[in-house]
Amino acid sequence: MTSTVLVFLDPAHPDGRIEDASRPQLFATDLGATRGDGVFETLLVMDGHVRKLPAHLRRLASSARLLELEVPEHEAWERAVVTALDEYQRTVGPLQEVVVKLVATRGVEGAHAATCWVAASAPAPAAKRQREEGVDVVLLDRGYDSDLGERAPWLLLGAKTLSYAVNMAALRYAHAHGADDVIFTSSDGKVLEGPTSTVLVAHAERAPGADDAGQVAFKRLVTPQLDSGILPGTSQGALFAAAKDAGWELGYGPLEPQDLFDADAVWLISSVRLLTPVNRIDGKPVGTDPELAKALTAELAALFDRIA
């Protein structure tokens, strides 16, 4: 906890106001704490570079719009991130791998002003391990049908809100059932997303006569369609752009659970854990050609590493 650097956005401090994260900094009447009423983003700094900051700021603004929450302009967040990383480097350590969280709550009850802060900290060790070893997931019903988001804006589907109790409960349920993570499905049987990640599916064919799994004749990357009420993945978006340039075909769902079992590889992708292979779904192994899957993971991970 002492290794968290905290910078509040504050009109009186254009570059952000550094505060001590080892001391209380939020009011007990903040609607973020009492109602989960706010939005957030989590992003990764690698070797001093803040990955996909514009995409995260765009999504933060879009989430805030869905919640009718007024948040500071992008530049104020950018300056606070710089301040937080300077302070992190000064007081904690090098910026090799740092998790940066942007949070905006509806503020203290009655104050009508968002509480906004940037927190920088070291990533959890589990993230790196899961990225390297892959994860087992369970399919869990999210309870919504896949075209609900469009007709029910009050459900805030597509907004990254602070109300993550269900996402956390789903992860606990997975852990209690011997899995690491979750892929949510809709009540009409479509693949949605992970509690903290986007689902990616690959189909590939080895080049005729190839003995190297890396030589593929055809490779296609698919993700559930955005209008199914899922969060638009900043990582998925960035990787899709890079994969297209690298010759991948791209596709957008609808996907059904059987499509996951029929795939050559399945991943969960997110900003901090990055591209994480899914080894098993509901106990069943994913893919039929482990070498091909490994080659696809290596190719996409390399593409994703290079994105800005």
Next chain:
Amino acid sequence: MTSTVLVFLDPAHPDGRIEDASRPQLFATDLGATRGDGVFETLLVMDGHVRKLPAHLRRLASSARLLELEVPEHEAWERAVVTALDEYQRTVGPLQEVVVKLVATRGVEGAHAATCWVAASAPAPAAKRQREEGVDVVLLDRGYDSDLGERAPWLLLGAKTLSYAVNMAALRYAHAHGADDVIFTSSDGKVLEGPTSTVLVAHAERAPGADDAGQVAFKRLVTPQLDSGILPGTSQGALFAAAKDAGWELGYGPLEPQDLFDADAVWLISSVRLLTPVNRIDGKPVGTDPELAKALTAELAALFDRIA
């Protein structure tokens, strides 16, 4: 804000630790603030008496169990409430009408101990006005079907969590559409609950030849069935017990929107706003006999006022 009294539950302070609510008291890394991961209860103190405290403590414990969150025993909460009310009386004013909030979050990241507090403050003026004048509501789809709760425990239906962003968004949607409040419906068309209240429906017949609307031959009070994934209402439970003793027939859903329009009276009931008549639903007036409705409201409000 200065009129909020704050008491933290703290093993080192058996009666609770009084803190200054006008200063920050929560860590920015508290999972209540960053994940809406926690549970709460809101209850009312009237003329010095804490209403339905045991029922609220039971529901807090039940919510915490659904979240696998360890919270202090009832006695610790009771002592903290006493401390908060003593302090409120000393520093703010008499205990004529005071809102008491009990909050338990999953605590600071990595600390593995719940953050628990009691907050006492004056009720919002809107609560009293709405209770007296009634509210207009809109029906909004909650997106879940009514038997989902039973088969998907990870969705935390029936737990009163801090993840209330959707409830708040639904209320904003209602306000933007000229209404005061919301009644959620399930995707299979059943009446569920309000974002912060339980739905009650009455059917009554005036006694033959009666010219006083208060003289009814038959009166029946119905609420949606609990297994539809709604929150078990402490107020509904208490009022049902009192109404039964007063000769009302009781019923539990399923209710459909048409049942609301066919009713003689509809209310939203909750711990702070108490029994609040619903005047209009989606713009259509509720009930056909305003005098009868008024008599039923008066009878139930009097019953509800007297409960402990």
